[in-house]
Amino acid sequence: MSQRDRFEAIxxxxxxxxxxxxxxxxxxxxxxxxVIAETFLTAWRRVDDVPEGEKALLWLYGVARRVLANQRRGAVRRAALAERLRAELAAERPVTPVELEHVRAAFDELPERDREVLALACWEGLTSEQIAEVVGGTAIAARTRLHRARRRLAATLERRHFPEIAMGEA
Structure with missing residues (x-):
């Protein structure tokens, strides 16, 4: 009996x-x-480990039990993360839609290279060392790129908020 036939019989x-x-x-x-999918995926991957006869069902019950435990642990972790995020968001000063639009527009004006490192740092929470691994290069180069991108974003925000200053009219 092939492994496929054995799995199908199980x-x-x-x-x-x-x-x-x-x-x-x-x-x-x-x-x-x-739970069913994960249980039978494990059985498929480990079909040679599945015992014969009635013991196969007991083995699958054990797998399903572990899958359920992992599912519950994941739900607990997600709930804890959601609670932490709610607490962090409640503690922050709300950003007005106008402010958000200014930031979004300034971000969109930046070159793709700047947007990439800013997104990795701010949205993904990566360090300079991690950014270097993602984009290639050294941590020092990534830190420099990030510093310059932040400086260009600040300048763009200033120009968008206070065009007369950016144009030298003040």
Whole structure:
């Protein structure tokens, strides 16, 4: 019997039981489907490790149990992250739509090279060393690029907010 045939036999024999196991332990059909998919993906990858006969179902129950535990840990981590983000956002001064539009327009005026390093630093939270790995080069070069991009963004913001100063009319 080929590995594919063996997997299909295991799947056909055990799917109903694994479906019921997952459905009784999850809160939504999507979560149930995720548990089933992950369980049988593990079985496919490790088909040679799946025991014969009735023990195959017990092995799959063990896999499904671990998948559910990982799913719960992920949900706890996501909830903690969401709470932390809510607290951080509540502590910040709200940005007005006008301010946001000025920043967005100034950002869009920058060359692609500047936008790239600013996005990696600000949106992705990368350090100069990490930016260097992403864009290639040294950490010193990335730090220099980031400094210059920030300076150009500040100048663009100043020019957009106070055009008379930028044009030397003050």
């Amino acid at each position: 799947y056909d024999a055990c799917y109903p039981a694994i479906h019921q196991y997952a459905a009784r332990r999850t809160g939504s059909p999507d979560d149930t489907a995720d």
